Amino acid sequence: MPEQRTLIVGRHVVEDDWTLLLEDEAPHSVNGRAIVPLAQWQAAPGDDVAPLLASDTELTPELATQLLGAPLIAIDFPKFTDGRGYSLARLLRERYGYQGQIRAVGDVLIDQLYYMSRCGFDAFWLREDQIVEDALNALDTFSLSYQPGTDTPEPLFRRRMRESA
Known part of the structure; x- marks a missing residue:
């Protein structure tokens, strides 16, 4: 039987309505x-099936185009x-330009x-030994970031220059 873990989405712990299946399990088994x-x-593909990308997946433009239609994309951290x-x-x-949920699964600390x-993940399937309250606090580890990210595309020095102008 597939395991269920704590899922954080949008800085909230939520009930996970997705089941992660391994190679030898069929989607109709859940x-x-x-x-x-x-x-x-x-x-x-379908609305009730989502892809799991291995960490060594080569993200070609053709594959990325296919993935744009996925209800969510899970990325494995072995x-x-x-x-x-x-x-x-x-x-x-x-x-x-993928707008759906990108979920980190696997050895997520x-x-x-x-x-x-900062890299675009908005959902985290925590490793079972992780403390949920600490995980939620970890999302606010820093108040400012120097470098650009998917959440703040402009580096800090440019924001400061714009604000002082």
Whole structure:
């Protein structure tokens, strides 16, 4: 049976109505919505099925165009030290204009949430040993960011120059 974990969306803990399925599980084995590996989603996309991108997914323009129709996109972090998912989220938001939910799944730790949110993630499926209250606080770790992100596309020095003009 697929596991359920704590889900944070928009800085709130919410009930997750999506089930993450592995390679050997079929979407019809659950009641409701399922997140499935990319190849499985490509074979049968729909409103109740969403793709799971492995961290080594090559995000080509053709694939990005397909993903624009997905109800949500989950990106796997097989280890917390694997940062390729950050790049996938940022490309989906900035280069390809994906507007739906981008969810971090896998080895997701509270230390990463602030940086993930700056790269375009807006939903976080926490590793089960993480403390929810700490995770919510981690989203507000810093009040200002120097560099641009998907949440603030203008770097701090430009904001300050504009405000002082």
